[in-house]
Amino acid sequence: MFVITLRFADKTKAPPLMDGHNAWIKRGFDDGVFLLVGSLQPNAGGAILAHNASRSEIDVRVQDDPFVAQGVVSAEILDVTPGRTDDRLAFLKA
Template identity: 45%
Template structure:
């Protein structure tokens, strides 16, 4: 499991890549890899909770995000080895 942080690099250019970025996010959701995403507060950027991808495959996927390839954001990938979860999130423990 991973958390992808997308830190602002050149947010003024976001509008040029927004449609592609949204499509990239939706594809990850449809494929079952992106479980949750949202904005980072208060300074902007975003975060994505990712499941079911090896780190190398995730790096390739993140590099394909139009926000990343367009220089709008700088990504940081954090790997998590889940050990325990609330009962509502037990499904996450099956695919660390």
């Protein structure tokens, strides 16, 4: 499982890239990789909970985000090995 943070580096570049960024998010959900996408508060960027992919696949996927590619955000990928979960999230331990 991965926790990905996308912290704003240059928000002024974001508006023309928003459609591409939203399409990238949609692909993550369509591919079954993204479980959750949300905003970092206050207005600091975004966070993604991802699974069902290798670290190298996550690295490539993150680099494909137009926001990352164009320097709108800086990305950090945390590789988390779940040890204990609520029963509803047991699939993350697989």
